[in-house]
Amino acid sequence: MNKEPAVTAPGKGTAATYAGAGRDHFAPIVDVRDLEVHFRSRRALRAVQTVKAVDGVSFTIAAGETLGLAGESGSGKSTIARTLVRINRPTAGSVTVAGEDTTRMRRDDLRRYRRRMQMVYQDPYDSLDPRMTVLEAIGEGLSVRGVTRASHRRDTERLLDRVKLPASLVSRYPHQLSGGQRQRVSIARALAVSPEVIICDEAVAALDVSIRAQVLNVLKDIQDDLKVSYLFISHDLSTLRFIADRVAIMYAGRLVEYGTSSQVFGDSRHPYTKALIAAVPTIGGRGGGPRIGLSGEPPDPARLPSGCAFHPRCPLAQDICRADRPALRQKQGGQMAACHMAPDAPAGEASV
């Protein structure tokens, strides 16, 4: 499998590509730059509040690559997903997919565009109509791609085979399937339009452990065969460590760490990433000691703390953290992180 594509482009500093600049030497399929998604909340008798759900996020995804996106609830992960498929409109910044700017797309363009980018949700009931059989649900996607009705059955069976389901399931309704089968049907349905990118928003979170492993393996096989890219959103770090080539960690609407899977999980630089990793319960045990790495809760996105949004929970916070918001910069180790306390990479150092 094409592990760590683009990032390991020989001899090229990758800091620039991470930041979204100087992208001439490789063309990512998804290029998100300075994305902002703000919501205005109006409540009776109160001032209008602006919630910065996503606030200046940039990342790229190469063809056949998996970018993992992690962070706690409310950090903006799902807003990014919804903005990518244009359910939400970006407030500022750009989303370029296969060279096309999607931010200004209108109806027909959008319809065409959504065939390139599909989404698989946590609960397959969200995407499968309970009154449609598997054949009808997948057939809908096939029709969009212009497949004739006569070929629906053959193509559906082929897609079911891709997700390792028996062809005999074509006439079943969603309630006649198990959770794992339903989720695989919604993956097959997403594949029906031959997308270039699939966004998996907590796609395996609701599945039993043994079934989760099956679905993760299926997703990997599909990627190996079709070179489809994934934006894999999960709060489960061990799942991301398995599936993702690169990982972005979000906190309060911004990226706080961004790098290859081995950089972020093996040698994290941001104290929030470290705390997240430390909080994952492992079968091997902690060997005693308290579990808590982090006190407090993620901030209310409508009332973010000054400076670094993480400073009230950060064990390393200094005065500068309360005053200045740290920029996402390349750190020693090669990944990008937004932390005043993490030493920057020496200028001119080629990244790992």
Added chain:
Amino acid sequence: MASSTPFLAGADASPVRSGDLVVAVEHVSVSFPSPVGTGEVVRDVSFSINAGERVGLVGESGSGKSLTARAMMRLIPKPGRMSQGRILLDGVELGTGPTADPGTWRGTAMAMITQDPLSSLNPLVRIGVQVTEMLHRHRSLGRREARARAVELLASVGIPDPQRTLSYFPAVLSGGMRQRVALAIAISCNPRLLIADEPTTSLDVTIQAQVLDLLERMTAQHGTGVLLISHDLGVVADFCDRLLVMYGGRIVESGPTFEVIDHPAHPYTRALMASVPSMTGRLPDRLASIPGSPPIGGVWSKGCSFAPRCPIARPVCRDEDPLLVTQDQGDHAAACHATGDTQWRALIDGLGAS
């Protein structure tokens, strides 16, 4: 034994000694009327929990773990019923004599928190009323005393502004805060046993760590026994002294946590561990997954219910249901035909070690 019923007077009246038997579940089965199969979704489950002990019940959906907990609380949804067995709380069989009315022990001697606190908290009633309700009813505290105690309780579970929180409705609080409130209510009468059914499943990892730490601290203080139910082997292994692994309505393995984790004696336990990607070390290209899906509750095939998915199954597995038998170490047990056969058993260690 039945003559003294210490829990009826509340834990205040019964000094807790660590190691005392708090609850014993004996041969419990739970059945639902069903046109196919036996309808038995929990089958002949037995275990016990001592004071201060933390026992984990792990299994996938449909394995019967939540219904076991509900049988203990006498809260099996209709038309299901406990078709066999008995549950002893402090030596008294639930449903008999002084315990005939669940109101005498439910929520006080045995309390429960669930995955979604919104399902146990009334969304239309202020937190203060819900926390003090128990104290009024079971501790006969006056209004003011109950309120003061409620503030103490909320503070002890780490709620930042307890005084003000009392006037909130549950919807105002975050998931982590709601779970803290549920925990505060559950421990308000110092229960002998706290059943925690997937208490952290809907929480973020950092909040999960906080809630588990809190659960550990609050129950250790009063010597409360804990039954932690989870599908997440990591959470259970991290928190519990002893593990019970459920599959197909039965306990298929039980023993001290380190024993079960280091030397799993049932192929299901071994495979379950292998199917979770680790956070350290080299990762395999593919995860070791268990083929097929878990059986549907109440419709069991003949023989061992794991046999259809078991990579090392032999003909005997499809004919005879194995008994839960003790392994070489005294308190480690597994229900697997391979147990008695050294060579066959060695295959278990090979599972998932790709």
